Amino acid sequence: MAGKILAFAGSARQGSLTKKLLAFTAAAVRAAGGSVTEIELRSFDLPLYDGDLEREHGLPHGALRLRAFFKAHDALLLGVTEYNGGVSPLMKNAIDWASRPYRDEVNLAAIRGKPVAMVSCSSGALGGSRAQAHLRQSFQVMGCILLPETVTLPYADTAFDAEGAPHDPAIRAFVDIMAARLVALVDRLAP
Secondary structure (H helix, E strand, O other): OOOEEEEEEOOOOOOOHHHHHHHHHHHHHHHOOOEEEEOOHHHHOOOOOOHHHHHHHOOOHHHHHHHHHHHHOOEEEEEEOEEOOEEOHHHHHHHHHHOOOOOOOOOOOOOOOOEEEEEEEOOOOOOOHHHHHHHHHHHHHOOOEEOOOOEEEOOHHHOEOOOOOEOOHHHHHHHHHHHHHHHHHHHHHOO
16 A cells, blocks of 8 residues: 655745645656645644743644644655745744644654655755755754655746646656655555
């Protein structure tokens, strides 16, 4: 049975280039035999992470819902949006809430040990690679398994065709390689 992969982007904007690249990648993962659930982070209505709020009221409803998605999936496929050279607040905040302990579970129970694959793009020359570097550090601290193959797509404002696929055949091929490696890793690790 194929492992389950949770996919989400760090952008809330309609027409986001990161969402476009993530959708293309999710289709490639499905074509490689993976089972992908795509979610929109904005639908979880998460407040900014606040330890006082958590201590006084527990995890907010949106955080519990998001955490349940993390727990129900074997891996993460992330569309990493870069803001000013770093990770978007939406993505970082969601990961911070989802990683919190709940009831008798230990910290990081919903995320530790999960494979993580990342794709990113930007209108500049670096394709979101700086935000990926920031997230890699966080995921290493959380004990995740980082897929070494990542996709960065520079000049993304002109990089897609009318169907939402990257024009560059090398990028499309690398997405397929990453998708196959993610599916193989998830299937190897899934219970």
